[in-house]
Amino acid sequence: MLSPVSLGGAKQRLLAERIPALFFGTAVIAHVIAxxxxxxxxxxxxxxxxxPGPVLAAVHxxxxxxxxxxxxxxxxxxxxxxxxxxxxxxxxxLAIFAALVTxxxxxxxxxxxxxxxxxxxxxxxxxxxxxxxxxxxxxLVRGGSGSLRWFIxxxxxxxxxxxxxxxxxAANYSLGFLPDHGRxxxxxxxxxxxxFMGLMALGLSQILIPMxxxxxxxxEAALRRAYGLxxxxxAVALAxxxxxxxxxxxxxxxxxxxxxxxxxRTMGAVVAKRLRRRMGPEFxxxxxxxxxxxxxxxxxxxxxxxxxxxxxxxxxxxLVLYGWLLSLLTGVLQRILPFLASMxxxxxxxxxxxxxxxxxxxxxxxxxxxxxxxxxxxxxxTAAAVPELIVAGAAAGTIGAIGFAWFAVTVLxxxxxxxxxxxLGRLSPS
Amino acid sequence: MTRGARDSEVCPRTGAAGExxxxxxxxxxxxxxxxxxxxxxxxxxxxxxxxxxxDDIMALACRVVVGRGLxxxxxxxxxxxxxxxxxQGFETFAERIEAGHWxxxxxxxxxxxxxxxxxxxxxxxxxxxxxxxGVHIDVRGLTAxxxxxxxxxxxxxxxxxxIIVAHLSRDPVHLYxxxxxxxxxxxxxxxxxxEVRLRLTKAPA
Numbered sequence: 326m327l328s329p330v331s332l333g334g335a336k337q338r339l340l341a342e343r344i345p346a347l348f349f350g351t352a353v354i355a356h357v358i359a360x361x362x363x364x365x366x367x368x369x370x371x372x373x374x375x376x377p378g379p380v381l382a383a384v385h386x387x388x389x390x391x392x393x394x395x396x397x398x399x400x401x402x403x404x405x406x407x408x409x410x411x412x413x414x415x416x417x418x419l420a421i422f423a424a425l426v427t428x429x430x431x432x433x434x435x436x437x438x439x440x441x442x443x444x445x446x447x448x449x450x451x452x453x454x455x456x457x458x459x460x461x462x463x464x465l466v467r468g469g470s471g472s473l474r475w476f477i478x479x480x481x482x483x484x485x486x487x488x489x490x491x492x493x494x495a496a497n498y499s500l501g502f503l504p505d506h507g508r509x510x511x512x513x514x515x516x517x518x519x520x521f522m523g524l525m526a527l528g529l530s531q532i533l534i535p536m537x538x539x540x541x542x543x544x545e546a547a548l549r550r551a552y553g554l555x556x557x558x559x560a561v562a563l564a565x566x567x568x569x570x571x572x573x574x575x576x577x578x579x580x581x582x583x584x585x586x587x588x589x590r591t592m593g594a595v596v597a598k599r600l601r602r603r604m605g606p607e608f609x610x611x612x613x614x615x616x617x618x619x620x621x622x623x624x625x626x627x628x629x630x631x632x633x634x635x636x637x638x639x640x641x642x643x644l645v646l647y648g649w650l651l652s653l654l655t656g657v658l659q660r661i662l663p664f665l666a667s668m669x670x671x672x673x674x675x676x677x678x679x680x681x682x683x684x685x686x687x688x689x690x691x692x693x694x695x696x697x698x699x700x701x702x703x704x705x706x707t708a709a710a711v712p713e714l715i716v717a718g719a720a721a722g723t724i725g726a727i728g729f730a731w732f733a734v735t736v737l738x739x740x741x742x743x744x745x746x747x748x749l750g751r752l753s754p755s
Numbered sequence: 756m757t758r759g760a761r762d763s764e765v766c767p768r769t770g771a772a773g774e775x776x777x778x779x780x781x782x783x784x785x786x787x788x789x790x791x792x793x794x795x796x797x798x799x800x801x802x803x804x805x806x807x808x809x810d811d812i813m814a815l816a817c818r819v820v821v822g823r824g825l826x827x828x829x830x831x832x833x834x835x836x837x838x839x840x841x842x843q844g845f846e847t848f849a850e851r852i853e854a855g856h857w858x859x860x861x862x863x864x865x866x867x868x869x870x871x872x873x874x875x876x877x878x879x880x881x882x883x884x885x886x887x888x889g890v891h892i893d894v895r896g897l898t899a900x901x902x903x904x905x906x907x908x909x910x911x912x913x914x915x916x917x918i919i920v921a922h923l924s925r926d927p928v929h930l931y932x933x934x935x936x937x938x939x940x941x942x943x944x945x946x947x948x949x950e951v952r953l954r955l956t957k958a959p960a
Binding site for chain 2: 338339406407408409532535536539540541542544545546600663664667668671677678679680681
């Protein structure tokens with residue numbers, strides 16, 4: 326039996342157990358909704374070019390339900406651990422969670438029903454959630470140094486601007502004051518997808534990838550190059566969209582490809598020098614996410630220059646959201662969930678709990694094959710405008726999402742079983 | 756040319772880890788320190804670029820003969836490094852020049868007490884040494900997740916007898932799941948005020 330250790334100051338860096346469980350649990354549930362939602366909009370998806378309706382609702386069930394929930398939960402937990410600072414209070418985290426879920430439900434329902442009152446009502450809780458989150462994260466990275474700080478600060482600036490754009494878009498349905506609704510919508514998508522999620526992913530990867538692979542952290546100079554390129558790409562793309570200059574937007578995507586290539590090269594070098602011999606399916610997903618990112622940026626540049634068919638916009642959305650971000654986040658969650666459970670067990674000073682003992686390998690295989698085949702079919706179906714292929718892909722993705730939920734529930738149940746056994750052990754006479 | 760005393764924040768170190776790190780008067784040997792004949796290294800650019808300069812310092816230190824000196828420019832007082840240098844026969848003295856700039860004066864007084872570690876890169880540049888209670892590793896000053904990586908690397912190297920004493924600047928929450936995976940246990944030891952010291956032991960199979 327392994328002896329316990331007092332975590333002392335680490336307790337302040339670990340959120341209360343239920344906080345990550347709420348954020349990640351929401352992501353797991355929304356994940357099971359987001360894939361079948363694609364089947365419901367299979368006929369409209371290939372020609373989607375923006376505007377409220379079922380397609381936007383399906384897209385936001387993924388962005389708000391899965392991606393934002395995961396990004397909020399992961400950053401609120403992992404940044405205090407990595408930076409050695411106290412985690413935000415439980416009350417703040419609960420307020421962020423409640424506002425996020427309320428706003429997301431109202432917004433998705435509003436999009437699905439094309440209801441302007443619901444969309445407008447969603448803005449306040451979503452803006453509140455983001456304001457609280459930005460305040461908490463700013464406090465965490467304040468006083469820090471290095472590229473991580475710049476990745477995170479730029480990411481939350483992009484999130485703030487994305488929410489401002491979203492509020493303007495919602496108000497525009499009633500007031501009609503925006504000169505070009507579509508252009509602001511495109512800027513919102515770039516700010517949220519590449520600005521917040523992208524920079525947050527690049528920033529947290531410099532901690533998470535070495536942690537998962539057990540490898541030396543990347544060199545700061547390489548990280549700074551990636552940050553400089555990514556920030557420049559974002560600024561150039563936004564300038565192109567704002568000014569309506571397609572070549573500038575395409576140039577932003579091209580610089581973004583350089584940033585992505587730098588990031589992939591840096592992380593590839595980290596993984597190549599790893600101590601962990603056996604890599605799990607999470608690294609296949611993370612590798613797939615890098616491929617999807619490069620393809621998405623290539624497609625975005627082609628789309629900006631009118632080189633893609635009518636289905637180009639929807640293909641970029643599929644590649645960015647389902648290909649890059651969803652593959653990356655589900656890969657990361659496969660490591661984080663058992664890792665956090667093990668840390669929580671150490672926090673309660675139980676017997677040590679090896680993360681591998683919490684993982685149901687068959688569930689991860691179901692998720693891996695379901696996700697990758699679903700992604701391939703949905704992307705191909707969208708590009709070629711074949712709804713039947715999108716439906717088949719959505720079905721495969723749903724099976725993968727159910728596999729992922731099976732994995733997450735298993736981690737939860739096995740952790741509870743471990744804690745219960747420990748509690749009983751304490752009560753029994755020695 | 757010798758080095759005279761200056762009025763600034765200073766920290767002497769002549770023994771093992773655990774000494775008080777309060778400002779103190781310059782030691783007597785500093786008055787006759789041969790600045791011109793000393794080897795110099797400025798590790799601030801390496802650290803700013805994210806590179807670990809420990810190997811470079813030890814490579815230079817190994818070549819310093821008894822009676823000669825080594826001057827290290829660093830962005831902080833490198834306490835773990837000074838502990839290792841003390842074992843290599845150096846008296847050391849740290850002086851804060853300004854914010855983010857420390858000068859460490861090192862004078863080799865004798866031949867090393869212990870052989871220098873053969874391969875610092877095996878632990879990512881973290882100092883490793885052997886004492887009566889086991890193999891020690893000092894990962895203070897490394898940023899996450901480098902402490903976890905250095906300790907796991909030492910565990911997997913097999914260069915220990917199943918007992919490792921780890922000196923950390925904070926609780927290594929990343930480490931505990933990896934210890935559990937390898938069937939190792941951790942227990943807290945008394946340490947310095949700003950230190951978390953853990954005794955890591957391999958559990959019976």
